[in-house]
Amino acid sequence: MKLNCDKGILLEGLNLVGRAVSARTTKPILECVLLYTRTDKGLTLCGNDLEMSITTAVLEADVEKPGMIALNAKLFTDIVRKMPGDFICIEVDDKGVAEVTCGRAKMKIFGLPGEEFPLIPEKELEHVSVRYRVPATELRDMIRQTIFSVSMDQSKLILTGELFEIKKGLLQVVSVDMHRISYRSYKFPYATLENHNHSAVIPARALHELSRVLPNDDSTEVVFYFTENRVVFDTHDFTFVSRLLVGDFIRYDQIFNEDFNTVLTIGRAELLNALERALLVAGENKLIPIKMEIKDDELTVTAHTAERGHAHDEIPCGTDGQDLTIYFNPRYIIDALRVIEEERVVIKFSGPKSACTVRGLPDEVGEDGSYPENWLDDQKYLIVPLRGPA
Numbered sequence: 001m002k003l004n005c006d007k008g009i010l011l012e013g014l015n016l017v018g019r020a021v022s023a024r025t026t027k028p029i030l031e032c033v034l035l036y037t038r039t040d041k042g043l044t045l046c047g048n049d050l051e052m053s054i055t056t057a058v059l060e061a062d063v064e065k066p067g068m069i070a071l072n073a074k075l076f077t078d079i080v081r082k083m084p085g086d087f088i089c090i091e092v093d094d095k096g097v098a099e100v101t102c103g104r105a106k107m108k109i110f111g112l113p114g115e116e117f118p119l120i121p122e123k124e125l126e127h128v129s130v131r132y133r134v135p136a137t138e139l140r141d142m143i144r145q146t147i148f149s150v151s152m153d154q155s156k157l158i159l160t161g162e163l164f165e166i167k168k169g170l171l172q173v174v175s176v177d178m179h180r181i182s183y184r185s186y187k188f189p190y191a192t193l194e195n196h197n198h199s200a201v202i203p204a205r206a207l208h209e210l211s212r213v214l215p216n217d218d219s220t221e222v223v224f225y226f227t228e229n230r231v232v233f234d235t236h237d238f239t240f241v242s243r244l245l246v247g248d249f250i251r252y253d254q255i256f257n258e259d260f261n262t263v264l265t266i267g268r269a270e271l272l273n274a275l276e277r278a279l280l281v282a283g284e285n286k287l288i289p290i291k292m293e294i295k296d297d298e299l300t301v302t303a304h305t306a307e308r309g310h311a312h313d314e315i316p317c318g319t320d321g322q323d324l325t326i327y328f329n330p331r332y333i334i335d336a337l338r339v340i341e342e343e344r345v346v347i348k349f350s351g352p353k354s355a356c357t358v359r360g361l362p363d364e365v366g367e368d369g370s371y372p373e374n375w376l377d378d379q380k381y382l383i384v385p386l387r388g389p390a
Contacts, residue, residue, distance in 0.1 A: 001035075001067025001092040005043055005059060007080060007102065010088055013056045014077045016238060017047035019209045020054040021073040029070055033077075034117040035090070036068035037061070047073060048118050052206045052242040054213070068114030069098055076100075079107050120241055125232055128225045130196060134171060134186055136220040136235065142173045142184045143211040145339040145379060149175040149182035150204040158201055158247035164231070165199040174252050175204075180332050181252050181382040200226050201249055206242035213238065256357065256382060260348040264294055265318035265361065268345045271299070272337040274313035275330045278303035281311040282330060289327035289386040294319055294349075303330070326352045327388040333358065336381040355384045 014033060022030040034046040042058040069092045076098075080088060083102035092098045096111045143162070151159035156178075163174040171186045210233060214222065223234040226244070233240040278290040281303040293300040294317075301313040326349060337345065342360030349356045358381040 001037065001069055002065040002090070003037060003043055003061045003063045004087055004089050005061035007083060007086050007088050009059050010043075011077070011080050013043075013045045013059050014073070014080060016056060016213060017045045017054045018073050018077060019213065020047035020049055020052050022049040025049070028072075029112055029116050029118070031072055031074070032070035032112060032117065033073040034068065034070050034114055034119070036114055037063045037066040039063070039066055046117070046119065048120075050118060050243075051203065052209065052240070053120060054209075055239045055241075057237050057239075067092060068117075069096065070112040070114050070117045071098055071109055076109060079109065120230070124227055124230075125241075128227060128232075130193075130198070131223050131225040132166065132171065132188070132193070133221045133223055134188075135218060136214045136222050137216065137218050138186055139222050140211050140214045140216075142171075142186060143207050145184050146173050146175045146182040147204060147207060147211070148335045148339075149177050149180050149381075151175075151177040153178075158245050158249055161201040161203045161245040162207055163199060163201050163249045163252075166193065167197050167199075169194045174249075176250050176252060179329070179384050180336075181255060182336070183252065183256070183380050183382075185378040187378075198226060199249070200231060201245040201247070202231055202242055203245060206240075210240050210242075213240070255355070256380065257350075258348075260321070260350055262294055262321040262324045262349040263319065264299060264347045264349070265320075266299060266315060266345060266347070267317075268337055268340055268343055268360070270315050271301075271345065272334060274301045274315055275334050275337070277313060278311045279330045279334065281305055281308045283308060284331075287386070289388065290330045291325065291327055291388070293323075293325045295323045321349075324349055324352060325388075326356070327386045328383065329386055332383045336383070340379065352388070353385065355382050357382050 017033055021033060025031060030049055036044055040063045043061040044056055044058055046053060046055040079100055084105050085103035089101040090098055096113060098109050098111050100107050146162060150162060159176050165172040169188050173184045175182045225232055229244055231242050231244060278301050282288045282290055288305060290301060290303040297317060297319050299315045299317045303311045336358045340360040344361040345358055346361050347356055347358050360379060
């Protein structure tokens with residue numbers, strides 16, 4: 001194998017696929033990045049930790065001799081990064097030793113046979129009848145606005161991922177950690193999926209990494225599809241593959257309801273700031289609640305601990321329904337408010353011991369409280385309260 005390529009392009013590709021390389025493993029091949037060429041079509045890089053894999057699109061390279069080699073990802077990336085020139089020459093001998101040359105600098109690194117690298121069989125990814133398209137920025141936002149509610153409890157493995165559900169022309173992304181539910185949806189612009197249903201649960205770690213590498217470009221679309229055991233996300237620059245979690249996800253749609261006794265409309269920033277001040281007093285102890293009192297178009301937020309002190313905020317708001325006193329872990333509401341983009345939110349309560357729902361409000365609401373026709377209720381959060389002090 002012998003090729004020449006631009007150092008910047010190679011380094012960018014290595015940084016991308018390096019996100020799918022195992023940091024701790026007893027299998028040396030999983031610490032490697034695979035380099036392979038197909039005739040003179042350029043260079044392709046791949047990282048795979050058996051949970052997810054990232055493969056670059058074909059990188060521009062002058063290929064003199066095709067081949068494949070697996071090189072330790074960290075060592076090879078560090079070598080490329082510290083090379084002095086702009087163009088890299090990589091030449092692999094029959095013993096699997098890769099010589100990396102750039103300008104007058106030359107280094108050698110011992111590789112492993114590329115045939116040992118766990119590539120996903122192409123035939124598994126080729127015969128898929130239904131593929132979905134979503135803007136890259138939309139997909140990244142959907143992950144960002146829900147991922148924080150994924151459960152950390154490994155005894156409920158299915159909840160350590162996010163549900164991707166296609167139903168009635170909607171892509172619905174849902175995360176649950178038994179204390180809250182986060183929901184985002186996206187309406188596909190084409191009608192062919194109106195009667196198509198599919199659901200799968202994708203590990204949170206894979207989605208974290210995917211969101212970091214998705215392009216920040218409104219014009220870029222991501223094509224994704226499901227095989228029996230995997231999900232595949234395709235862009236112009238890379239292919240991202242993750243295994244799927246197996247099990248029955250919680251029936252979230254049966255938990256959201258519209259049976260409320262108290263409705264609160266309030267400025268998002270004002271509420272967020274008050275809760276963050278209360279959190280300073282409550283600390284990170286999830287068992288210490290903050291108190292929210294709703295009465296006479298005013299919300300009072302208080303927190304008290306013997307060790308840290310006392311916080312008290314009064315915020316003007318709109319209220320409808322019964323007066324209410326309820327206790328929450330402030331972190332759960334803060335997480336939702338930080339990813340809602342509207343300036344105002346509506347919080348609906350069924351009672352002091354029942355979960356509430358949090359939604360953003362559109363800027364324009366009719367005098368009768370109606371929403372604009374083109375406004376979609378595509379983002380909502382359900383939060384379970386805490387028991388108040390005895």
